Amino acid sequence: MKTISIELDKSQFIRLLNRLDDNDKLEIYNELKKSLFLKRFNTLLKSTKTNELTLEEITKEVESVRMQRYEKGKQIL
Secondary structure, three states, X not given: OOOOOOOOOHHHHHHHHHOOOHHHHHHHHHXXXXXXXXXXXXXXXXXXXXXXXXXXXXXXXXXXXXXXXXXXXXXXX
C-alpha cells in the first residue's frame, strides 16, 4: 500500500469526513472512541479520587445494595 502525506486544517478534515459513507464514518468513530477511552477514564478517576472512603466501606455498601436487590427479586447482574 502506497502512503502519502497531506496537510489539512480542521475544517478541510471535517469536510472530508462528511463525504465518507456511513460505514467508514463508523469505523473512524470506533477508532476515536478506543483511542480516547483511556484518557477519559483517567480523568474520571482523578475527578472521583477521595480519601474519605475506604475500599472496605465501598465494598460494604455494594454488598448491602446487592442484598437489597436480591431480596426484592431485582438482582442486576
